Amino acid sequence: MTDVPQPDLMEKIVNLCKRRGFVFQSAEIYGGFRSTYDYGPLGVNMLRNVKQAWWRSMVQLREEVVGLDAAILTPPAIWEASGHLANFTDPLVDCRNCHSRWRADHLDGPCPNCGSIDFTEARPFNLMFKTHAGPVEDEGAVAYLRPETAQGMFVDFANVLQATRKRPPFGIAQVGKSFRNEITPGNFVFRTREFEQMEMEYFVPPDDSAKWHEYWLQERYRWYVELGIPESKLRLRAHGPDELSHYSTATSDVEFLFPWGWDELEGIANRTDFDLRHHAEASGVRLDYFDQATGERYVPHVIEPAAGATRSMMAFLLAAYDEDEVGGEARTVLHLHPDLAPYQVAVLPLSKKDVLEPLAREVLAMLQPHFTCDYDVTQSIGRRYRRFDEIGTPWCVTVDFDSLEDRSLTVRDRDSTEQVRVPIDGLIEELRGRAATPARLPRR
Numbered sequence: 242m243t244d245v246p247q248p249d250l251m252e253k254i255v256n257l258c259k260r261r262g263f264v265f266q267s268a269e270i271y272g273g274f275r276s277t278y279d280y281g282p283l284g285v286n287m288l289r290n291v292k293q294a295w296w297r298s299m300v301q302l303r304e305e306v307v308g309l310d311a312a313i314l315t316p317p318a319i320w321e322a323s324g325h326l327a328n329f330t331d332p333l334v335d336c337r338n339c340h341s342r343w344r345a346d347h348l349d350g351p352c353p354n355c356g357s358i359d360f361t362e363a364r365p366f367n368l369m370f371k372t373h374a375g376p377v378e379d380e381g382a383v384a385y386l387r388p389e390t391a392q393g394m395f396v397d398f399a400n401v402l403q404a405t406r407k408r409p410p411f412g413i414a415q416v417g418k419s420f421r422n423e424i425t426p427g428n429f430v431f432r433t434r435e436f437e438q439m440e441m442e443y444f445v446p447p448d449d450s451a452k453w454h455e456y457w458l459q460e461r462y463r464w465y466v467e468l469g470i471p472e473s474k475l476r477l478r479a480h481g482p483d484e485l486s487h488y489s490t491a492t493s494d495v496e497f498l499f500p501w502g503w504d505e506l507e508g509i510a511n512r513t514d515f516d517l518r519h520h521a522e523a524s525g526v527r528l529d530y531f532d533q534a535t536g537e538r539y540v541p542h543v544i545e546p547a548a549g550a551t552r553s554m555m556a557f558l559l560a561a562y563d564e565d566e567v568g569g570e571a572r573t574v575l576h577l578h579p580d581l582a583p584y585q586v587a588v589l590p591l592s593k594k595d596v597l598e599p600l601a602r603e604v605l606a607m608l609q610p611h612f613t614c615d616y617d618v619t620q621s622i623g624r625r626y627r628r629f630d631e632i633g634t635p636w637c638v639t640v641d642f643d644s645l646e647d648r649s650l651t652v653r654d655r656d657s658t659e660q661v662r663v664p665i666d667g668l669i670e671e672l673r674g675r676a677a678t679p680a681r682l683p684r685r
């Protein structure tokens with residue numbers, strides 16, 4: 242396996258994403274709308290898979306975590322109490338020469354636009370998108386697009402507690418869109434103004450918060466490793482005191498080695514009782530927990546693993562990309578984990594001859610309820626294998642002329658390119674077995 246040079250890698254991923262239908266520039270026919278992206282037929286499959294893998298690990302496999310889907314459109318009261326109206330800011334500077342604007346903490350050196358070093362003093366710029374709900378555009382109608390999903394879990398805390406009778410430690414998880422008016426979006430879908438988050442608020446007795454913080458650091462790191470990111474490209478990094486958000490006493494990030502260096506995939510914060518306490522004060526509604534066993538009433542502390550779905554999809558793509566040689570021919574391959582691949586199985590009749598089609602379609606219909614499948618008859622079989630390697634399809638099943646006689650077909654593995662003959666009757670079981678124990682992905 243070759244090591245693709247990192248600056249090239251970014252360009253290759255962006256090109257592949259467009260060419261094969263993972264990610265398109267939004268509003269491209271109108272010249273594009275900066276920093277917004279559309280997820281194409283393959284991208285939407287993969288992004289759903291990322292979110293599904295997160296939901297499975299955070300909600301489905303845990304009895305103490307429940308889900309929520311809260312509104313995106315939110316009243317100012319929430320953001321007043323959470324501190325976002327006052328504090329959810331980035332330091333903004335203007336270049337005095339070309340009047341471009343930059344995020345001061347991301348600038349190290351002259352203006353990237355004109356090279357000047359003459360900047361204004363940094364001033365706080367609030368990242369929330371403000372709009373008006375209803376037909377009157379006055380102050381009373383102000384609403385915000387949520388800049389994080391987390392506040393939904395705090396605002397609905399009492400409702401969830403009442404409805405589920407959970408007791409700490411327990412969690413509320415949410416996946417959905419968030420919006421931030423980023424000063425300098427960029428690096429493809431790494432930083433955009435509209436993006437998707439996967440967040441969980443884990444409510445614990447105050448004295449146990451350090452223990453649970455450590456627990457979630459390890460759990461979340463392991464999630465990325467299990468889905469195929471090599472450990473050489475992952476690290477945990479604790480925030481220094483000057484980096485902490487206004488609500489946090491301790492935060493560590495899971496970082497990935499992006500082509501431009503280490504950068505954040507996920508933040509795991511100890512939010513203490515900050516949010517529940519402030520919402521209780523502001524709303525007048527009690528947001529605490531009464532422990533009947535001890536007779537004690539307390540405001541739980543919160544550990545929050547906050548990940549980006551769109552950002553981690555990009556990391557999974559970068560980590561999976563490879564160029565190698567098969568049978569003396571160069572190929573591009575995405576070594577995606579089968580749970581993340583846009584298609585898990587491609588059904589390929591060996592030739593365009595009509596006699597193969599009924600059986601190939603029968604196989605497709607048999608697999609579709611169990612796996613995400615594509616079907617392709619165009620071009621030579623070798624070309625088709627390459628096309629499916631390039632989009633990370635773990636298995637191609639090929640129906641050939643022998644299949645008509647023996648009701649067997651060939652299963653080809655993307656990573657090893659090995660082919661084995663499998664009876665059609667045993668195909669689902671064979672693929673299920675492979676999906677359950679994916680081969681170790683090639684490591685760099």
Ligand code: ATP
Pocket residue numbers: 389421423430431432433434435436437438505506507508547548549550551552553
């Ligand atoms: P940064 O300091 O890079 O602006 P942050 O530390 O404020 O980000 P969090 O508030 O911790 O980010 O958000 C949790 C996760 O949501 C991030 O780790 C990231 O994966 C994702 N995320 C945040 N902002 C964006 C964005 N503008 N575009 C894409 N994903 C984002």
